[in-house]
Amino acid sequence: SPCIWVMNKGMFDKLSAEDQKHFLEAAREATKANRARVDQDDAKGVADLRAKGMSVVENVDKAKFVKALAPVNADFEKQFGKANIDKIRNFK
Structure with missing residues (x-):
């Protein structure tokens, strides 16, 4: 998994x-x-899943995906605060 490098300032x-x-x-x-x-x-991992018969979607319609997640995102905004969710959305 990705990792970060941390050192005491x-x-x-x-x-x-x-x-x-x-x-x-x-x-x-x-x-x-x-x-x-x-x-x-x-x-x-993707190759292993495909070999086991799983369908893997690689070209996602992002607008449709975001729309489908709207109810979940609303719950996350209530739980964690809209400002925090916006920070995640806008992180590049």
Whole structure:
């Protein structure tokens, strides 16, 4: 699954500028490797599901999908607040 790299800001700030640079470069490279692995795992998972007879929809009509989820989204807005749901929707 995707992962994030976390470090205590106080500890990061104590590193030399050079060490900070190396740490950030390593995190970028690790992120690329992790994303590639996630893509591989996803492709394998879909292939396994298809091999077992499952239909996999890849080209979703997004507008239709969003409309179908409207009742669920309304429940989520009540539960978590519209502002939080909007942050998720607008995250890029």
